[in-house]
Amino acid sequence: EHVMALASLPSPISGEGWPEKFPAKEHCSRCGLCETTFVSRVKEACAFLGDGMGRVDDAEMKVHGRQRDTASMAWSENKDRGEDLSTADEARFGVMHEPMRLAKGIGMRDAQWTGVVTSIALSMLEAGKVDAVVCIANSSEESNKSNPQAWSYPQPILAKTPEDVLRGRGVKPALSPSLNVLDEIKNDKSIRKLLFCGVGCAVQAFRAVQDDLGLEEVYVLGTNCVDNSPTPEAAQNFLQEGVQISELERVRGYEFMQDFKVHVKTSDGYITRPYFSLPGTVAAPSIATSCLACFDYTNGLADVVVGYMGAPLDGKMDESYQTLTIRNERGSQMVETAKDANRLYIGDVATGTGNHEQLATSTVAADSIVLEMVGGDVPTSGMPVWMGNILAFVISNYVSPKGVNFARYSIDYHILRNYLHILQEWGEDRAQQAMPQYAADIVSHYLQDETVRKLQSQL
Ligand code: FAD
Ligand code: SF4
Ligand code: SF4
16 A cells, blocks of 8 residues: 555666656665566565565575574563673574674675675685675776775675675775666576575565576675665765864775774775764764665565674774674575685674673664654764764773674664654554564654653654
8 A cells, every 4th residue: 555556667677767766766765676677576675665674574584494582582670680791692683593793704805894705605615615795896887987086885786706896995985776687687587596685675575586587596695774865976985074084085984883982994094073063053964765664674575684783893804804694404505605605704793791681772862863763952062083983982891891792882873763664654554563663662662761752753
């Protein structure tokens, strides 16, 4: 009932007219499906129409053979009952074939972190386990124009050579139409075995149509993903207006890190800015509306998932550990292939300490997007950088949970913020429908807290 009549859609619709002409309108994450003939499947595939991300529960059963154990949800209060909260709980992090581990890519230069993703994809192609890899390169069109910001323009490619897979290195910080290569895959008879790299919303849509691609083997390699920018221009604007970087041509990428700072990778090092020094007004234009309705931060339907939020930060992003969540036997095969090729180092089980709930509640109450929702004052300037640095130091060293518990904090805060967004946009019934069970469980737990209840009542 939430879908406009499909008959009125040109099929396939092009990237032109985004987002108004796309079925999910402003909540469209431009996953690419609607730019192919697979637009005919949009009602069942789109993460933002009808039951949307609520479909993840049933899809887990189909993809992994079972649903995540929602009873494993870790709360700090359970510690008093003697429960061990130090490792990742399946309820929040999704189905696990084995406990979440720390990992580093070996010898992979110019990746976002240490190149765990590219190392796995490359190893699978080189070992002949797949014929092609879907990954996100820099837009060649923009590169051809010698645009110094080409790093921020995502272009999905069907990579069939190691050189092409290497073009996927680095996060391009904007919504990317990863599925716009679906027709190309279906029509290319040389592709029998495929590896698809993608973020949660794209993987959800891909899982809905993968059986129609006529493939013998499909592997899905996911990344964690939250708060993506709507466009490359919005990402550039965030760096200029928010982080106050004037020479954008020096930038190679950026990341929001566990030390409460934005780390911007440049041609000659790193520039960091504490979150507290960013003007609150830069948040809304920098985050795509789809990402305010997203409940799949940890990419529940991928076979194996790479991220950083649950790993200890070791100074720089290209030297630090990442986390690796193997969800099923296929994920395990992918990791083994990269280990055999000596491209992947697997470290200890990821662990954490600290209380994640208190910081999640206070972050959501101070969040400028939430303040805007409830009619509060959004600060137009951040605190001076020196003061922001002191606050970031104090919070990350003395207040913030660490490792896996930091990841729990980040997941809970984003789920709460996004619940408030969809509640305001869609009302309680559809909000409940559009959340997977684990997200609904997190929301109901925090609604026992007066601060969160007050925010909910102000909408
Ligand atoms: P690399 O080996 O450098 O490979 C990069 C991979 O990212 C390639 O497969 C490429 O296809 C893919 N990619 C690049 N740009 C895009 C894009 N726009 N959309 C989809 N895929 C893309 N991890 C967290 O723990 N917390 C977060 O908040 C978080 N946010 C993220 C937001 C986005 C938009 C993306 C794409 C990833 C995010 N991640 C997050 C994951 C993290 O940033 C790294 O992608 C991950 O740790 C892999 O690093 P790597 O060095 O192994 O990747
Ligand atoms: Fe189509 Fe994807 Fe946008 Fe949904 S998110 S409307 S499937 S392009
Ligand atoms: Fe898609 Fe969610 Fe990432 Fe946004 S945050 S790009 S909706 S997976």
